[in-house]
Amino acid sequence: MGWGNIYRRRANVFTLAMIIYIDYKALQKREKFMKKPKSDALWKKAHERNAKRVFNLMVELEGLWVKLGQYLSSRADVLPSAFISILKQLQDSLPPRPFEEVCRTIEKELGKSTKELFLDFDENPLATASIAQVHHATLIDRQKVVVKVQYEDIKKIILEDLKDAKSIVDWIAWAEPQYNFSPMIDEWCKEAPQQLDFNHEAENTRTVSQNLGCTSKYDSNKPINQVDVFIPEVIQSTEKVLILKYMDGIRLNDLESLEACGANNQKIVEQNKLYLKLNL
Structure with missing residues (x-):
């Protein structure tokens, strides 16, 4: 992938970030003149609309953006439910390369x-x-x-995408301090070369x-x-x-298959608790 494609990816990412930011800011101003039920309904639609936008771009760009989407789909403590449910689709297999x-x-x-x-x-x-x-x-x-x-070329793409992701995350943290993902991106910047x-x-x-x-x-x-x-x-x-x-093997969330093979689900849960404690 040449630098021309890298720049196109960058333009698509920053354009979408701006579209979503403007969408939410406009809704923030409009809701001041609405009753809560109507405001809640509009926020729900906005979350669904923007989650689909993010999902579609992540699928198109692949690489780091899919990995980021997978991570965000586990952050129900930060993101609206619409983002969680839509981005969870990124946990499934993606279209294969030739x-x-x-x-x-x-x-x-x-x-x-x-x-x-x-x-x-x-x-x-x-x-x-x-x-x-x-x-x-x-x-x-x-x-x-x-x-x-x-x-092919995924290393160059991911390292460039990391720069873009860091720029967006830093900008969001400045504009909306309650959404600060800078520590996560900083850690990814350190770990990415080894993962590649x-x-x-x-x-x-x-x-x-x-x-x-x-x-x-x-x-x-x-x-x-x-x-x-x-x-x-x-x-x-x-x-x-x-x-x-x-x-x-069997995926841990495939409960039917686990039951069919006689797996001890309680033991699996306990082992995963131990694993999480070791990694915290």
Whole structure:
């Protein structure tokens, strides 16, 4: 993606920010002359209207904006319910990138084509996210794996988008001090370079697995401090490609599937509470 497209993205972002700000400011002035029921109805419509605007632009721009939308969808303590319900749709898979792009990145990063590296490679991704998509594949030795492939040019795009997001957040914090997301953006600016290098993710996966005492599902020599959790083995990593051992699983919010496989929901809740405490 050239700088021309970067500037177009920037123009779209700042234009929408201004449209939404003017929309809300105009409503603030109008509501002074309204009764509360009518005012509440207009605010509800405004939230829905602007949430859809934000959602549509985030889907169009992808990258950082999807990640930001996913974060904001969890902030019911700050945002109106219309934003939460609409932005939650960003938790689902996004439209995939072309398979040709995936093959180019793999060959560039690993030095061989997908046909040379894999017996089988599913062209349809298992999942698509803000910076990468994941495919199921089979290595030459017949081991089942998942391959996480970073989108082309996403690093440059995200680093530029971060600058735009910080400018908007700082402006909002100045104009409306009660909405100050500056600490969040500052943290993202520090973390983004590491998230865009899958070697860091690979190393973190190995470290967590070692610290929790995780072993293979079929290993009888389990360490004393083993935690009852499986973490996929890292097969290979580069900056833009990560290959992990395939492990089937169920999303925590898929209650029907969890019940069908006999999962202990109470135990899952307790483990998540512990995880949250460790990360606070």
